[in-house]
Amino acid sequence: MDLETATTGDGTTVYIDTSTAERGSVGAFHPVFTDADRTDRWGYYCSGCEGFDNAMDTMGRIVCNDCENVRKPDEWDAAHE
């Protein structure tokens, strides 16, 4: 298990699962949890700008608000073919 601890902008300690990555256009998005057991999902960590300011929309797309990093679901699907 590869977990890195980090502190978000509002002072919350979070755990970054660096063993799991969603491939983005700039860098990987890693899942972020608020507990070391990875049961409480908090969001994503953007490796492109090393920040937490991103969001997933209803299409399953992850968009970073601080850099150009985007994970497009259709690109993800193409990788399985």
Ligand SMILES: [Zn+2]
């Ligand atoms: Zn970013």
